[in-house]
Amino acid sequence: MKNPISTRRGRHRWREPARISRLSVLLLALSVCGLGFGAVTGRPAGAGQAGSAAERIQDNAEAALAVTALQRRYGASSYTATQSWQSANALAATIDYMRASGSRQFLADLSQTYRAHHSRDGFLDSYYDDEGWWALTWIDAYDLTGSSAYLGQAREIFADLTSGWDRTCGGGIWWSKARRYKNAIANEIFLAVAAALHNRTPGDTSYANWADREWAWFQGTGMITPSHLVIDGLAACKPDLSLPAWTYNQGVLIGGLVSLARMTGRGSFLATARQIADAVVDSRALSPDGILRDPCEPSSCGTDRPLFKGIFMHNLKKLSDQLGSGSYQAYLRHNARALWSHDRRGDQFGLLWAGPFDAASTATQTSALDVLNTQVSGGEPASQSS
Numbered sequence: 001m002k003n004p005i006s007t008r009r010g011r012h013r014w015r016e017p018a019r020i021s022r023l024s025v026l027l028l029a030l031s032v033c034g035l036g037f038g039a040v041t042g043r044p045a046g047a048g049q050a051g052s053a054a055e056r057i058q059d060n061a062e063a064a065l066a067v068t069a070l071q072r073r074y075g076a077s078s079y080t081a082t083q084s085w086q087s088a089n090a091l092a093a094t095i096d097y098m099r100a101s102g103s104r105q106f107l108a109d110l111s112q113t114y115r116a117h118h119s120r121d122g123f124l125d126s127y128y129d130d131e132g133w134w135a136l137t138w139i140d141a142y143d144l145t146g147s148s149a150y151l152g153q154a155r156e157i158f159a160d161l162t163s164g165w166d167r168t169c170g171g172g173i174w175w176s177k178a179r180r181y182k183n184a185i186a187n188e189i190f191l192a193v194a195a196a197l198h199n200r201t202p203g204d205t206s207y208a209n210w211a212d213r214e215w216a217w218f219q220g221t222g223m224i225t226p227s228h229l230v231i232d233g234l235a236a237c238k239p240d241l242s243l244p245a246w247t248y249n250q251g252v253l254i255g256g257l258v259s260l261a262r263m264t265g266r267g268s269f270l271a272t273a274r275q276i277a278d279a280v281v282d283s284r285a286l287s288p289d290g291i292l293r294d295p296c297e298p299s300s301c302g303t304d305r306p307l308f309k310g311i312f313m314h315n316l317k318k319l320s321d322q323l324g325s326g327s328y329q330a331y332l333r334h335n336a337r338a339l340w341s342h343d344r345r346g347d348q349f350g351l352l353w354a355g356p357f358d359a360a361s362t363a364t365q366t367s368a369l370d371v372l373n374t375q376v377s378g379g380e381p382a383s384q385s386s
Contacts, residue, residue, distance in 0.1 A: 059375040060101055062340055066369045067097045067106070069347040073362050074109055077116030082362040084125060086307055087113075088133035090362055093369040095140045096314065102379035110141050114153065123157055127176045128164045131157050132189030139196050143383040151200060158193050162210065169237035171217035183233030184223050188252040190214050195259035196386060211260060224253075228279040229286075244295040246305070250280050251312030258318045259386050273319050280312065281331050290331065291338045291354045298352055306351050306363040310370030317374040321382050332374040339368055 070090060073079050079087045091113060094106050117123055123134040135157040142151040164173035168182065173190050175181045191214040198207035218224075222239035223231055230250050232243035257273035260266075280286050286293060292309045294301060313332060320328040335353060342355030349368035350357040 056377050059336075059372075060378060062336075063097055063101065063369065063372040063376045064103075065347045066349065066365065066372050067094055070094065070362070070365045070369055071106060071109075073365065077113055079362050083130075083303070085127075085130040085133045086304075086363055086366065088130075088137045089307055089311065089370075090366040092133075092137040092140050093310065093314070093366050093373065095137070095144050096373045097369060097376065098379070099140075099144055099382070100373055100376035100379045107145070110145065110150070114138075114141075114150065118149075118153060123153065124160050126178070127186075128161055128173050129175060129186040129189055132161060132186065132193055135161070135193045136189065136196070139193070139200070142200070143386075151197075154193065155197060158197060158207075161190055161193065164190075169221070169234055171213070172221070175233070181233055182237075184218075184230050184249045185232075185252060187214060187218055188230075188249065188256050191218065192252060192256035192259055195256060195263045198263050199259060199386070208263060211263060215256075215260060224276070228275040229283070230276065245286070246308050247280065247286060247292060247294050247312040248308035250276050251308075251315035254312075255315035255318050255386070258315075258322050261322065262386065270319070270322065274323075277316055277319055277328065281328070287331075289354065290334050292335055293353070298358075301351060303361070303363065306361060307367050309353065310367030313371040313374055318382060318386055320374075332371070336371050336375045339371055343368075 070093070073081070073090070079090045082090070091109060094109060098104055098106060124131055135154045138150045138154040138157070141147065142154065161173060164177070164186070165171065172182050172187050175183045175186045191211055194207045194211035194214060198204045198211060201207060221234060223233070225231060225239070225241070229245040230253055231239055231241060231245055232249060233240060254273045254276055257269045261269040285295070292312065294305055294308050296302070296305050313335065316328055317332060320332065339349060339353045343350045343353050343357050345357045348360035349364050350359055351364055352358060
């Protein structure tokens with residue numbers, strides 16, 4: 001995480017970009033001006049799940065405001081003042097907004113980014129996790145558009161990821177091509193990409209074998225602690241328990257396990273994903289008052305870590321959708337309402353979801369969009385091949 005970047009399957013019917021209704025615009029304008037949603041509708045912000053038509057309109061309008069603000073940071077082929085892996089996640093959050101809302105307003109971002117970087121291997125760099133984020137993003141782009149070029153890009157990236165695997169520490173891929181650190185995030189992404197590619201490749205055995213091999217290695221490393229939280233990585237091939245449990249490490253593994261469950265049909269992977277999710281939700285350190293936070297907060301998160309929480313929420317929503325019955329929806333909604341009510345200045349979002357607002361960046365805007373997307377309705381359900 002260090003350096004800066006066509007058509008749907010035949011049965012799909014294209015829709016015009018979703019438009020915010022007059023009621024939505026009114027509610028949003030009043031909210032931005034300081035009258036919160038509860039003041040307008042008589043319902044306290046964060047009270048349970050979205051249910052009424054007015055709530056759904058408001059939820060969609062909030063995400064529309066966030067994605068539009070994020071779009072101002074997009075510059076023809078990448079996002080400004082950010083790093084490669086963060087650009088990948090910003091584009092992925094935008095794709096997720098389009099999927100969930102039914103809008104196709106930002107499709108040009110996908111084609112422009114692809115054209116700008118594909119021919120010169122611009123999605124490859126010296127960090128395997130950076131590359132993996134782009135693979136996940138192009139899989140999402142394929143799911144939205146059906147473009148085989150995007151799925152092909154993900155496959156090309158994965159082929160490079162496999163070059164990071166060796167026998168050091170018994171297996172796993174390195175974090176960077178300097179080969180000095182084996183950590184959770186690079187291997188979680190490797191797992192998630194392998195399983196996702198298998199789920200989109202009829203007759204595949206190669207991606208499935210990689211996914212099985214990665215999980216067999218990962219669960220034996222000790223990076224999943226007895227408390228079901230994932231630590232950052234290994235030191236001398238042993239789990240470094242002095243390292244924090246970053247929220248994105250929990251989230252990406254949850255998403256990878258959901259994909260493994262779909263790949264194999266085995267419920268044990270969902271049970272493990274639930275253990276990790278519950279450990280975060282129930283943690284006083286990571287979810288004080290039910291609002292997600294990272295160990296670096298409030299003031300030492302640098303440029304990378306402000307994006308971590310959104311990644312967790314994006315993957316928790318995958319688990320929630322897979323389990324059904326509204327699992328984790330109250331937690332997702334509580335965080336979306338907290339962000340909107342306490343960590344916003346107009347259409348800008350900061351680091352601290354419990355407040356107060358500090359400053360916005362591409363990372364904080366992307367993270368905000370990720371959690372607001374969990375409340376959006378009206379589009380397509382998340383891919384069941386994830």
